[in-house]
Amino acid sequence: MEAIEPIKMIAETLITLFQKEQSNKEQCKRLANCITTLVETLTALQKQDFGKNVKPLEARLAALKEVLDSAEAFLKKWGSTNKLFRFFKANKTEEKLQDLFQQLEDERKQLCFFLQVEQRDEMDNAKKKLDAVNETVKRTEDQVTAVHDVLENTNKTINSVDEEVGAIHNEVKKMNDALDNIVKRGETQNTVEQKHSSGAVQVQNASPSIQDSVQLLDKIRPEFVRGVSAAVINLLLDDLQQDRVLNALEVESIREENPARADKARVLIKLVLNKGKKSSEKMINHLIKHDPDFSATLGLC
Incomplete structure (x- = not known):
């Protein structure tokens, strides 16, 4: 998604600024870590294909960009003030940094929600595909079983026919042998009668x-x-x-x-x-x- 890359550039700039800031070190370090995690979330979102669900994400990215732009403007203004002014405004600055952290954390959670939804959709699609594959495999197994049953029945039929044919051959042989014996006896009798x-x-x-x-x-x-x-x-x-x-x-x-x-x-x-x-x-x-x-x-x- 094209809108993510400019936001990441702003976030990486803020990380550098917070890491260089000498006052309110704990707060700045905390903000730098928060934005680093936010950049990782944005990188993960870049790898997803949101399709028709892209508009809600674009609105969320626009809100995040506003927060980051506001944070960048605050840091630049704060960095240009003198130490005395910072001293008198320390409490207000701390509140501003705390509020900024909360806003960034809220935006990160919202983006994580989008990421989780997209990953869940991918998992659901993958599960549907897997279920379809399993169903196809089951149908194929059923078809193979049916073919095996047909082949087994066919083999039984063939064996039965072979046995019947063998029995018929045996009967025919017996009949032929009997006929041959009859013919031989008749011809022998005729020969003897003619000779006598x-x-x-x-x-x-x-x-x-x-x-x-x-x-x-x-x-x-x-x-x-x-x-x-x-x-x-x-x-x-x-x-x-x-x-x-x-x-x-x-x-x-x-x-x-x-x-x-x-x-x-x-x-x-x-x-x-x-x-x-x-x-x-x-x-x-x-x-x-x-x-x-x-x-x-x-x-x-």
Whole structure:
């Protein structure tokens, strides 16, 4: 505030004058201390922003300036008088200094009141801001808690769905196994009936000898790739895995990496041929068992 600086200059001048004054030393020292405290209060007021409340403060500063101007005029007049005049006016001078001290002290208290009000307003504003921040933090915490609850419920739902899906998969596997067993029993029965009705084939003649099984399987390779059905391929894969001719990774690779039927057949027969005579013999036997008509066309039985 611009009005404070000139007042401080007057006050600092008065402090110097009171400190130099030789008569009424106690009173002058007391006044100098009072004005020093007043200057500190004015300095504190300079750092505040009074906003709309500046007019009452300006009125108070104007009153203070009048008191300081009066004190300065008194000191200058008093300093110019001779010692004899001061002697006769000593009592009146002391009363004047006492009155001046009281006026300055009253003005200091009034300014301190303004300072306290402004500081209290700042504290109130700071408290309001802090309360707003705390409220925001509380709302954020509530939102985070709500999100955590949603995530927890979602995880529970996902776990429940996973369990249900797992149970369904198990049931489907059981059904597939049962169907495979039914198909195998039906095909085996058909083969036996056909052999009995023809009266021409014996079980021991159905399988080629170990010595020529690789050559025979290699010989029928083209016709096998062209004519074998997808269902028979799947049955052969299951049987050969059960016989440990093929492992699970090989069976999965044939099924997953070869979408076309012919590709599955080509990879399967090549893989079995590479495993030797016993593996080739087992594949021929399983082929005769699952598809005797096709096997007869290939010359296997």
